[in-house]
Amino acid sequence: MLRIELTTQLRRVRSLMLFGALAGIVVLAGVTEASKAGGRGGPATFSALNFTESGLNFMDPVLFGLVIATLGSIIGGSDRDWGTLRYLYVRPVSRARLVAGKWGAMVVCCALTVAIFIGAALLTGFVVFGWHPFHRSGGDLSAAAAVGGVLEAGGYVSACLLSIGSLALALGLLLPRSAEALGISLAFLVGSAILDNVRSLHAIVAVLPVHYWLRWTSLFDGGGGGIALGLAVQSATVVVVMAAAYAVLARRDPAA
Amino acid sequence: MIDTVAVAAHGLSKSYGRRRAIKGVSFAVERGQICGLLGPNGAGKTTTMRVLVGLSRPDAGAARLLGEQSRLAAGVLARVGVAIDGPAFVPHLSGRRNLELAWRAGSRRWPPPALNASLELAGLGEAVDQKVKGYSMGMRQRLMLAQALMGAPEVLILDEPANGLDPGEVRTLREHLRRLAAGGAAILISSHLLAEIELLATHCVVMNEGAVITAGSLEDLLGAGSYEFEVDDAHRAQEALLMVDGVESVDPHGDQLVVSAPGRTVKELNQALVTAGVGVGAVRSRRSLEEVFLGLVERNSAAN
Numbered sequence: 001m002l003r004i005e006l007t008t009q010l011r012r013v014r015s016l017m018l019f020g021a022l023a024g025i026v027v028l029a030g031v032t033e034a035s036k037a038g039g040r041g042g043p044a045t046f047s048a049l050n051f052t053e054s055g056l057n058f059m060d061p062v063l064f065g066l067v068i069a070t071l072g073s074i075i076g077g078s079d080r081d082w083g084t085l086r087y088l089y090v091r092p093v094s095r096a097r098l099v100a101g102k103w104g105a106m107v108v109c110c111a112l113t114v115a116i117f118i119g120a121a122l123l124t125g126f127v128v129f130g131w132h133p134f135h136r137s138g139g140d141l142s143a144a145a146a147v148g149g150v151l152e153a154g155g156y157v158s159a160c161l162l163s164i165g166s167l168a169l170a171l172g173l174l175l176p177r178s179a180e181a182l183g184i185s186l187a188f189l190v191g192s193a194i195l196d197n198v199r200s201l202h203a204i205v206a207v208l209p210v211h212y213w214l215r216w217t218s219l220f221d222g223g224g225g226g227i228a229l230g231l232a233v234q235s236a237t238v239v240v241v242m243a244a245a246y247a248v249l250a251r252r253d254p255a256a
Numbered sequence: 257m258i259d260t261v262a263v264a265a266h267g268l269s270k271s272y273g274r275r276r277a278i279k280g281v282s283f284a285v286e287r288g289q290i291c292g293l294l295g296p297n298g299a300g301k302t303t304t305m306r307v308l309v310g311l312s313r314p315d316a317g318a319a320r321l322l323g324e325q326s327r328l329a330a331g332v333l334a335r336v337g338v339a340i341d342g343p344a345f346v347p348h349l350s351g352r353r354n355l356e357l358a359w360r361a362g363s364r365r366w367p368p369p370a371l372n373a374s375l376e377l378a379g380l381g382e383a384v385d386q387k388v389k390g391y392s393m394g395m396r397q398r399l400m401l402a403q404a405l406m407g408a409p410e411v412l413i414l415d416e417p418a419n420g421l422d423p424g425e426v427r428t429l430r431e432h433l434r435r436l437a438a439g440g441a442a443i444l445i446s447s448h449l450l451a452e453i454e455l456l457a458t459h460c461v462v463m464n465e466g467a468v469i470t471a472g473s474l475e476d477l478l479g480a481g482s483y484e485f486e487v488d489d490a491h492r493a494q495e496a497l498l499m500v501d502g503v504e505s506v507d508p509h510g511d512q513l514v515v516s517a518p519g520r521t522v523k524e525l526n527q528a529l530v531t532a533g534v535g536v537g538a539v540r541s542r543r544s545l546e547e548v549f550l551g552l553v554e555r556n557s558a559a560n
Contacts, residue, residue: 001361003360004357004360004361007349007353007357008346008349008357011348011349012348013348078346082344082345082346082347083341083342083344084344084345084346086311086340086341086344087338087344087358087403088358088361089310089311089328089329090309090310090311090333090336090338090340091333091334091358091359091361091362092310092328092329092330092331092333092334092362093329093361093362094328094329095328095329097329253312253313254310254311254312254313254328255303255306255311255312
């Protein structure tokens with residue numbers, strides 16, 4: 001089912017446009033900052049690695065979340081939107097296989113989204129700003145160490161995106177239309193990002209996955225604190241959301 | 257021992273909220289039979305088909321396919337071809353790619369055994385390699401039929417398969433289904449095209465308001481040896497006909513008499529009426545499925 005989902009979803013114009021837009025944002029940013037190469041436009045313009053790190057900071061959480069919520073809701077709801085769900089069930093495809101296949105496609109999409117962004121940022125940064133050590137206030141980080149940091153940060157961001165992706169996927173599976181799933185997922189994402197800035201609501205914010213999304217920045221400060229907790233919260237969110245979706249789906253009459 | 261019953265509905269009931277869609281639906285389709293599932297809109301035909309293939313969970317009763325309990329994603333469905341609620345495909349993929357994905361979704365190796373025959377039936381030509389979003393309604397319908405038939409299924413459950421097909425395509429489909437049935441497949445087909453069902457089906461199940469009102473062979477339903485007489489004196493005609501050997505029943509319907517007399521020719525019955533001094537205005541030797549169907553539904557609705 002994973003291959004079928006990927007074949008179906010990654011050939012959609014909508015998906016290709018999203019991935020194209022991700023790469024386009026990076027290239028556009030690089031071109032507009034080209035005249036400030038060498039650090040004259042701030043830390044992002046020192047090197048390809050600085051440019052990539054700044055790009056991740058710019059995209060996370062809302063813009064990456066927007067892309068993933070869109071992909072998650074269309075992966076979850078596309079079969080219902082097209083009417084092909086009934087024909088999958090009679091092939092026969094069980095609910096467990098269906099959900100597993102879609103979730104697997106979501107994992108691939110999260111990784112692909114971040115990989116495309118990082119790849120485009122490194123390439124654009126290399127062409128525009130050159131390949132230099134990662135510049136930071138406490139002393140430069142070697143290019144090799146910075147590449148490691150970028151890859152780790154990419155992995156962490158992908159894992160974080162999987163939480164909102166799973167939520168959108170679950171809503172896409174359960175709601176009548178994928179557009180409704182997208183709306184609710186985006187409301188959750190934006191609402192979480194807003195609440196994250198309200199200190200008095202810390203008790204609530206602490207259980208929201210978005211609260212931990214920017215913890216990857218510590219990887220460039222020689223730390224990495226809070227990464228494990230962030231991953232644990234993302235994992236818990238994924239498990240709760242997908243289990244709830246499966247439970248509802250299993251109880252529901254397929255023709256309803 | 258091979259069970260000849262391929263499709264069996266035992267007391268199926270299903271409600272959606274307060275609305276009861278079907279109640280106590282029971283019938284069976286054997287291998288080699290083509291069974292028409294007939295009924296007016298809202299009679300419960302599609303709900304019955306959905307329950308049979310596991311797309312809807314019955315509140316009561318059980319459905320069996322090829323001897324196995326049918327439920328959502330039951331393994332036996334791999335031996336069943338289904339076309340229900342109209343065609344549905346991934347619009348940005350080609351017709352062939354859609355068929356391949358549907359086949360592989362069942363964890364089977366591409367290509368399916370009857371791919372060429374089903375593509376020939378679909379008659380899409382080079383369009384099968386074009387994106388489905390450019391297809392006409394008729395092309396989608398034919399692709400849906402190819403999808404249902406490509407696995408050489410032992411059971412076919414087809415909901416309005418002739419929708420959007422032109423007369424030539426309908427005839428080709430009819431011949432194809434007959435060949436499949438002759439090869440031992442059981443076919444359950446719902447349609448509002450009663451003339452088509454009359455040409456194709458060997459058996460019929462007629463539903464109204466969620467219940468089966470009659471089921472059996474088409475021959476029995478239409479009444480072999482069944483005639484309709486328009487006469488000037490229904491009472492005297494009834495008496496005269498009941499005197500004839502082999503006449504089983506004479507039922508007045510308005511100014512007509514419906515006579516069941518297996519083994520008697522219309523000439524013999526007409527002779528008996530003329531001898532009794534009854535004037536015969538018209539006689540029809542066989543009722544059409546349309547007439548039988550409408551009569552059954554009308555009487556059932558009135559009785560309810």
